Amino acid sequence: MHASTSSPRPLADSADPAGAPVGGHRPACLPAWDRLQALAATPQPPLRDRLATADAARSAALRFDAAGLRLDATRQAVDLPIWQALLALAREADVAGQADALRRGEAVNATEGRAALHPALRGDDDPAAPWGAAISAAVRDERERFLAAAERVRSGAWRGHRGLPIRTVVNLGIGGSDLGPRMATTALAALATPAVAVRYVPNPDAWTLHDTLRDLNPHDTLFVVQSKSFTTPETRLMADTARRWLADAGLEPDAQGTHLVAVTARPDLARAQGFDPAHTFVFWDWVGGRYSVWSAIGFPLAVAIGAAAFRQLLAGARAMDEHFWHAPPERNLPLALALLSVWNRDFLRCPTQLVAVYAERLRHFVPYLQQLAMESNGKRVHRDGTVCAVGTEAIVWGGIGLEGQHAYFQLLHQGRHRVPVDFIGIDTEDTPLPLAERHHRLVRDNLLAQAQALALGRDEAQTRAQLRAEGLDAATAQTLAPHRTFPGNVPSNLLWLPRLDPHALGALMAAYEHKIFCEAAIWDIHAYDQWGVELGKTLLRTVARDDGAPG
Numbered sequence: 001m002h003a004s005t006s007s008p009r010p011l012a013d014s015a016d017p018a019g020a021p022v023g024g025h026r027p028a029c030l031p032a033w034d035r036l037q038a039l040a041a042t043p044q045p046p047l048r049d050r051l052a053t054a055d056a057a058r059s060a061a062l063r064f065d066a067a068g069l070r071l072d073a074t075r076q077a078v079d080l081p082i083w084q085a086l087l088a089l090a091r092e093a094d095v096a097g098q099a100d101a102l103r104r105g106e107a108v109n110a111t112e113g114r115a116a117l118h119p120a121l122r123g124d125d126d127p128a129a130p131w132g133a134a135i136s137a138a139v140r141d142e143r144e145r146f147l148a149a150a151e152r153v154r155s156g157a158w159r160g161h162r163g164l165p166i167r168t169v170v171n172l173g174i175g176g177s178d179l180g181p182r183m184a185t186t187a188l189a190a191l192a193t194p195a196v197a198v199r200y201v202p203n204p205d206a207w208t209l210h211d212t213l214r215d216l217n218p219h220d221t222l223f224v225v226q227s228k229s230f231t232t233p234e235t236r237l238m239a240d241t242a243r244r245w246l247a248d249a250g251l252e253p254d255a256q257g258t259h260l261v262a263v264t265a266r267p268d269l270a271r272a273q274g275f276d277p278a279h280t281f282v283f284w285d286w287v288g289g290r291y292s293v294w295s296a297i298g299f300p301l302a303v304a305i306g307a308a309a310f311r312q313l314l315a316g317a318r319a320m321d322e323h324f325w326h327a328p329p330e331r332n333l334p335l336a337l338a339l340l341s342v343w344n345r346d347f348l349r350c351p352t353q354l355v356a357v358y359a360e361r362l363r364h365f366v367p368y369l370q371q372l373a374m375e376s377n378g379k380r381v382h383r384d385g386t387v388c389a390v391g392t393e394a395i396v397w398g399g400i401g402l403e404g405q406h407a408y409f410q411l412l413h414q415g416r417h418r419v420p421v422d423f424i425g426i427d428t429e430d431t432p433l434p435l436a437e438r439h440h441r442l443v444r445d446n447l448l449a450q451a452q453a454l455a456l457g458r459d460e461a462q463t464r465a466q467l468r469a470e471g472l473d474a475a476t477a478q479t480l481a482p483h484r485t486f487p488g489n490v491p492s493n494l495l496w497l498p499r500l501d502p503h504a505l506g507a508l509m510a511a512y513e514h515k516i517f518c519e520a521a522i523w524d525i526h527a528y529d530q531w532g533v534e535l536g537k538t539l540l541r542t543v544a545r546d547d548g549a550p551g
């Protein structure tokens, strides 16, 4: 990432000496923050005017390419001076230095005294990796173990106690031990083997597990118990029930070994709970749960799509890492996502962020992103403990865009909230359905039409003229016009994947990881702890004791 000054500097090559403390700034005290506030207070032309003028420089500045992904941010409510001030904010907040600290394995998760080295899970082929050869070797060894096991399940070589090949893998886990692999398994369903069904059960509500298990044969079912901590009560209960279900089918505990896999950062606890170390895959405390899909937590995904496709997912993420670390700031796609988001959140004061995916197979993307963004950056204090004077994370919501258009999009067009939108689309689809190309074009055109409608809107005079052209008399046109007027000026990003394959999905996920990192770096907050969630976990123990129920 090169600064936009005369001395370009990639993001990975911070001039800060190794180990120098980073961050600790108050974003609202930075000169660029003042400048952005002044710009936000200056009346700005509506997006419809900006888009009507062919401003080639603005248009070029707000388009980005990275790892095969394209971002068109020309519908954001920014001009070149605002964009320059946002880039200055990234410089003044030393996003580059903070990115270096993360890669060097510093304890950037300071409240838990840990590193946050999820990029190492996909970057172990780099001999000069700043996190060191020992970490790369551990990542590689464990990946080879769990991918080989996934291939054995997939090919039918992994047998249950009675010698049957596995037909169904049931993932038991919640939060980061569910959302990432579940999202990716659905997104890459086109690659899934028909030989093994992969199901995800995140919810200890008895119905959910019952509904999953009732048609399954225990003798060809493999449970994958995923839990970084191996203490999450929801997951422990589901694992207990799975064991009972196996036992009820005649598989006593000593016959359950090949029907149970554990994935955890606490193999000692898994062993104490009776899991066979040969069927236990590990990751490390420097991988946050919501960043863990790249580790052995991806085991069920690897069963579904195969080891080669899983490696492609890692390669896509790695390509985005390389872009993020080495592209100059003004061309840096994840940094752009972050800066535009900070502009919308803190200066245009939009409290929420809609993510609209235009691909049914991405239907679990928003819940995955909600955890990634809101568990990371839903914070109220700066790193020095003082209360934030800035907005921090927006509420992320959304889902399948085409369905939203026929439901809640009305509020976007005419409600009282201004909701920035990330539209996520797919360039090329190759489904073998008759008329598939027409289906795909309709989906893509809808995305474009919505982005355009939200940006441009239609003012009252245009609406009256339109109604008159439709043959209404002047009085009726006058009465109806306010109801059929659309303020527009809704900012959006268009993020295009070349196709929905593992490489592009990996790049998309890593782009959002880095975006979230940059936001936290600018807001000067800790992105890798989640003490709010911990409070709920602690109180659960108290409530369960008071209730007389087993904790």
Ligand SMILES: O=P(O)(O)OC[C@H]1O[C@H](O)[C@H](O)[C@@H](O)[C@@H]1O
Pocket (backbone or CB within 6 Å): 174, 175, 176, 177, 226, 227, 228, 229, 230, 231, 232, 235, 289, 290, 375, 530, 533, 534
């Ligand atoms: O993987 P586990 O240790 O079972 O934790 C599962 C989930 O627990 C909590 O909700 C945390 O906030 C999440 O980040 C984590 O992913």
